Amino acid sequence: AQSVTQLGSHVSVSEGALVLLRCNYSSSVPPYLFWYVQYPNQGLQLLLKYTTGATLVKGINGFEAEFKKSETSFHLTKPSAHMSDAAEYFCAVSDRGSSNTGKLIFGQGTTLQVKP
Amino acid sequence: EADIYQTPRYLVIGTGKKITLECSQTMGHDKMYWYQQDPGMELHLIHYSYGVNSTEKGDLSSESTVSRIRTEHFPLTLESARPSHTSQYLCASTEQGFTGELFFGEGSRLTVL
Numbered sequence: 503a504q505s506v507t508q509l510g511s512h513v514s515v516s517e518g519a520l521v522l523l524r525c526n527y528s529s530s531v532p533p534y535l536f537w538y539v540q541y542p543n544q545g546l547q548l549l550l551k552y553t554t555g556a557t558l559v560k561g562i563n564g565f566e567a568e569f570k571k572s573e574t575s576f577h578l579t580k581p582s583a584h585m586s587d588a589a590e591y592f593c594a595v596s597d598r599g600s601s602n603t604g605k606l607i608f609g610q611g612t613t614l615q616v617k618p
Numbered sequence: 619e620a621d622i623y624q625t626p627r628y629l630v631i632g633t634g635k636k637i638t639l640e641c642s643q644t645m646g647h648d649k650m651y652w653y654q655q656d657p658g659m660e661l662h663l664i665h666y667s668y669g670v671n672s673t674e675k676g677d678l679s680s681e682s683t684v685s686r687i688r689t690e691h692f693p694l695t696l697e698s699a700r701p702s703h704t705s706q707y708l709c710a711s712t713e714q715g716f717t718g719e720l721f722f723g724e725g726s727r728l729t730v731l
Contacts, residue, residue: 511658538720545622545708545722546661592661604649604712604720605676608661 504529506593508609516617521565521580523612525593528574533595535576536606537567540590549591552576563587588616621645624709624723631699632731639694639726641709650692651720653708654678661708667692699730 509524527533534553538546550561557569563586567578576593593609622643631637643650648669653661653676663676667686681703682696692711696703706727710720 506660543724545710545724546720547722548719551719604651605663605666606720607677608653610658610660 504533504595504607506595506607506609508591508593508612510612511610512613512615514615514617515583517585518582521578521583521587521614523578523591523593523614525567525576525578525609526574527576527593527595529595532569532571535567535569536594536596537561537565537576537578538592538594538608540592540611542589546592549578583614583616585616585618588614590614622709622711622721622723624707624726626726627724628727628729630729630731633698633700635699635730637696637699637728639707639709639728641692641694641723642690643692643711643721644690645711645713645721646689647711647713647721648689649712650686651710651712652676652682652684652692652694653710654680655706655708655725665694699728701730704728704730 505528507526536551537549539549540546550559552559552569560566565580590611592611594606596606625640650667652665654664655661662678664680665684667673706725708725709723712720
């Protein structure tokens with residue numbers, strides 16, 4: 503069965519510092535991979551996704567993530583954190599067999615705190 | 619900007635009451651989903667639908683039920699609410715040709731006393 507593990511339920515960085523949120527997945531075949539962001543009192547919004555092709559994908563708000571098959575990882579990074587980046591971030595997977603169903607498996611989320 | 623709406627946003631009710639959480643989308647999406655989200659926990663799929671008159675149970679067992687009589691509407695009902703149902707419920711939808719982007723509503727936070 504597929505699973506997603508986000509290392510660190512809470513990450514704190516200073517404004518301007520590098521943001522690194524870790525995500526590892528377990529899947530028998532390379533899945534589709536996603537990062538979603540949830541701001542306080544709001545629903546989830548897609549940040550970026552990997553399906554095929556280039557393993558380094560760029561998303562909104564300056565975020566990017568790299569799919570590393572050998573490490574079964576899809577870590578999210580941003581070179582310089584802004585105060586507005588403070589939110590909950592969720593990694594998710596969808597196996598290629600169920601890609602037409604829209605069913606996603608989510609990690610437990612990582613809360614990003616940005617300090618002035 | 620996603621056009622998917624959930625009501626109520628917040629609901630506090632007593633044990634044993636019947637509640638319905640509403641979810642509507644104006645994007646014409648066939649696929650719709652209900653996720654349950656507890657603080658510090660992953661989202662769990664509890665119901666989904668691929669179109670009118672199609673409903674399926676998700677990966678997490680839930681005492682709630684859903685219906686899909688119209689494409690744009692996917693309500694969730696609890697016949698007799700209990701404190702264990704206290705949680706946030708998120709509705710989402712996506713287009714028929716799945717591209718990986720689920721559009722989420724803002725959620726309904728339910729508290730059962």
